[in-house]
Amino acid sequence: MPFSLATWNINSVRLREPIVLKLLAEQGPDVLCLQECKSPVDKIPRDGFAAIGYPHMVARGDKGYNGVAILSKTPIKEAGDFDFAGLGHARHIAGRLENGVTIHNFYVPAGGDVPDRDKNEKFGQKLDYLTDMRDHFHAEAPQKSILVGDLNIAPREDDVWSHKQLLKVVSHTPIEVEALAETQDAGKWVDITRQDIPDGLLYSWWSYRAKDWDAADKGRRLDHIWATPDISNAAHSSRILRDARGWEKPSDHAPVFATFDL
């Protein structure tokens, strides 16, 4: 049975309920993973999602920050949540589908503006978060699993609009790229988006601060879909729905999709 999933940093699920509904109605992924819901779990507008065919949800939430949720057409069971780096933030939720696939939904800390942990505590927290992710997946090899989310790192030169100009910009510094690679290696995670689309510029985020995000096109690929080797061959049809960045009251992220024949 093929099943499709999408991951989307929604930047307030309550404010953007209309475009979440639009995405679900028009694209119909079986599973939608959201980050930056910025809502307590009991205030997520789940009735609206249920009404159009997504009655199942697992989620974690903080009051005004962070927050992750997995919406599903079919039943999904909670399968744990991590508090990496001991931040006490709602940045991860895992769910298990009836087909036995485990989905990890992450919102990795953005890391502040200065890429130096001595001058910027947030950057240290980001690196610590990635170290704990790495250690976890090293200690316990994930199987039949998909890891998605806003990982807040654009690893490849063609994942950013200018590799050279972003080398010292948080999200594309060599130390972050290395930390992400170590996390990926520790779980033997396969980057599904780049497995399907190996060549060319690919972005999932464009700053709100650009005058004309579409024309300037100064994007970064911060949002990822990874899978374990036992199911990575089943993946296909990856895409990024750039159109959604231009919708009414948009998120600054576009949703990333993949399909798995399982």
Next chain:
DNA sequence: ATGGTAGGTCTCCTA
């Protein structure tokens, strides 16, 4: 080099 926009919330913090 700087400042630009957006969301949430006990007015500034986070991205």
